[in-house]
Amino acid sequence: MGFRCMFKVLAVFAVTLTVTATSVAGQAKAGCQSNCGNTSIPYPFETGSTDCNISKRFFIRCNTSFNPPKAFLTTSDIEVLHISLNGYLRIQYSVGYDCYNSSGSAYYFYAGFRLSKFLISHTRNKFTAIGCDTYAYVEGFTGRTYSTGCVSFCYDVADLVNRSCSGIGCCQTALPKGVTDYELSFDSYWKHSKVLSFNPCSYGFAVEDGAYSFSVSDLSNINFSKRKFPIILDWTIGNQSCMEAKMDVDNYACKQNSDCIDPENGRGYLCKCLHGFQDINECETLKPCSGTCHNLPGSYNCSCPKGFEGDGRKKGTGCNPKVKQHFPILVGTLGIGMSLLFSLFMLLMGVFGA
Ligand SMILES: *[C@@H]1O[C@H](CO)[C@@H](O)[C@H](O)[C@H]1NC(C)=O
Ligand SMILES: *[C@@H]1O[C@H](CO)[C@@H](O)[C@H](O)[C@H]1NC(C)=O
Ligand SMILES: *[C@@H]1O[C@H](CO)[C@@H](O)[C@H](O)[C@H]1NC(C)=O
Ligand SMILES: *[C@@H]1O[C@H](CO)[C@@H](O)[C@H](O)[C@H]1NC(C)=O
Ligand SMILES: *[C@@H]1O[C@H](CO)[C@@H](O)[C@H](O)[C@H]1NC(C)=O
Ligand SMILES: *[C@@H]1O[C@H](CO)[C@@H](O)[C@H](O)[C@H]1NC(C)=O
Ligand SMILES: *[C@@H]1O[C@H](CO)[C@@H](O)[C@H](O)[C@H]1NC(C)=O
Ligand SMILES: *[C@@H]1O[C@H](CO)[C@@H](O)[C@H](O)[C@H]1NC(C)=O
Numbered sequence: 001m002g003f004r005c006m007f008k009v010l011a012v013f014a015v016t017l018t019v020t021a022t023s024v025a026g027q028a029k030a031g032c033q034s035n036c037g038n039t040s041i042p043y044p045f046e047t048g049s050t051d052c053n054i055s056k057r058f059f060i061r062c063n064t065s066f067n068p069p070k071a072f073l074t075t076s077d078i079e080v081l082h083i084s085l086n087g088y089l090r091i092q093y094s095v096g097y098d099c100y101n102s103s104g105s106a107y108y109f110y111a112g113f114r115l116s117k118f119l120i121s122h123t124r125n126k127f128t129a130i131g132c133d134t135y136a137y138v139e140g141f142t143g144r145t146y147s148t149g150c151v152s153f154c155y156d157v158a159d160l161v162n163r164s165c166s167g168i169g170c171c172q173t174a175l176p177k178g179v180t181d182y183e184l185s186f187d188s189y190w191k192h193s194k195v196l197s198f199n200p201c202s203y204g205f206a207v208e209d210g211a212y213s214f215s216v217s218d219l220s221n222i223n224f225s226k227r228k229f230p231i232i233l234d235w236t237i238g239n240q241s242c243m244e245a246k247m248d249v250d251n252y253a254c255k256q257n258s259d260c261i262d263p264e265n266g267r268g269y270l271c272k273c274l275h276g277f278q279d280i281n282e283c284e285t286l287k288p289c290s291g292t293c294h295n296l297p298g299s300y301n302c303s304c305p306k307g308f309e310g311d312g313r314k315k316g317t318g319c320n321p322k323v324k325q326h327f328p329i330l331v332g333t334l335g336i337g338m339s340l341l342f343s344l345f346m347l348l349m350g351v352f353g354a
Contacts, residue, residue: 036060037068040284044237044253045083078113081230087263087270088121090230097225098186099201112183119266120179124232126172126209130218131202132195133188140181148173157198160216170214175206177265182206206231236268245269290318
């Protein structure tokens with residue numbers, strides 16, 4: 001186990017290499033699945049077979065009853081959209097809401113989750129509240145209890161501006177550093193009674209910075225409560241700093257040509273390929289096989305389905321149906337082809353040689 005980086009020798013990558021060499025990628029441990037549906041699952045995240053749960057913390061549950069299959073964080077119902085080896089992952093989560101009708105409170109959902117090992121990124125997310133009679137709070141525990149939030153009041157739909165999130169109908173604020181717990185709560189001053197015609201609900205959600213653009217119509221859309229938004233979580237390996245981890249040789253994960261970096265948020269460390277080296281999920285990135293591609297540590301192989309032969313490589317012989325009876329005929333046509341080519345070659349040589 002561990003991160004390994006290789007020098008990329010492929011000519012196609014030679015040009016881009018100098019530019020992208022500092023980006024990191026990892027490969028799933030041999031024998032583990034490297035993806036779940038469309039989501040690539042790189043080491044140290046793992047999914048698939050049971051011998052892949054060396055650390056439950058990085059286990060991704062792949063639910064194949066969806067098409068394509070969906071990835072979920074450990075045992076939770078939090079869907080994972082993307083895992084980056086630069087120390088973050090993108091999840092998808094529901095909005096919280098607090099809705100009213102003419103007789104008062106109608107229905108609500110105070111969304112929240114508790115992450116024991118991951119952190120909600122304080123640099124890549126914004127806590128967002130929309131509504132016109134809205135106090136929205138996010139509370140939790142960072143080691144200390146924290147509470148932050150947004151206030152938004154408005155009285156006339158004409159005052160609202162699309163894509164503007166500056167406190168009239170929509171409000172955004174930063175989240176504190178080191179947040180693992182996230183729990184929403186709401187309050188309203190007039191129970192939305194003054195704005196019921198165009199805004200019966202208050203909504204609150206953490207969202208990846210830039211991934212939500214306020215639309216005035218969201219305030220009256222009763223289906224907004226069903227929306228889900230991307231949130232960026234930070235992840236690291238273990239709880240040791242680079243200096244501590246390097247001394248713990250047996251468990252130190254930054255192997256071959258990779259270096260240790262201390263994260264900006266939280267404890268633990270990350271591995272990064274050294275300059276000029278890059279490890280890639282070759283099956284996914286290069287798509288080198290016309291047959292089935294298997295990722296192996298630091299390499300890959302190709303194979304052909306049953307009844308086919310060849311090396312399975314796009315640049316090799318590929319996969320061709322096994323032929324037996326037609327062999328002599330094939331040689332015959334090939335022979336004709338070759339001699340035709342040869343004559344043409346000689347002809348051309350003759351023309352240009354003169
Ligand atoms: C997911 O993969 C399927 C086929 O494997 C493809 O048709 C689809 O476009 C992909 N979806 C996304 C969002 O990449
Ligand atoms: C793998 O998961 C099983 C079931 O959750 C657990 O009993 C076992 O200890 C895990 N193995 C490792 C190496 O963590
Ligand atoms: C997969 O998702 C379906 C539908 O949400 C659910 O019923 C099922 O329990 C899930 N299976 C696993 C293994 O999580
Ligand atoms: C308001 O919502 C409550 C709770 O859902 C419901 O009992 C009540 O009938 C609703 N009132 C009106 C006027 O729709
Ligand atoms: C805001 O955008 C929505 C569509 O997203 C559009 O229907 C609406 O007319 C726009 N309103 C204003 C005031 O620009
Ligand atoms: C809300 O969703 C329901 C069912 O998905 C749909 O029939 C309805 O038209 C939607 N309403 C709005 C305002 O988009
Ligand atoms: C670090 O992690 C190890 C193993 O998960 C645990 O036993 C230890 O208590 C942790 N140390 C601190 C300071 O959190
Ligand atoms: C390719 O690797 C897979 C997985 O390790 C293995 O099962 C298969 O036999 C290998 N095929 C070839 C042609 O080496």
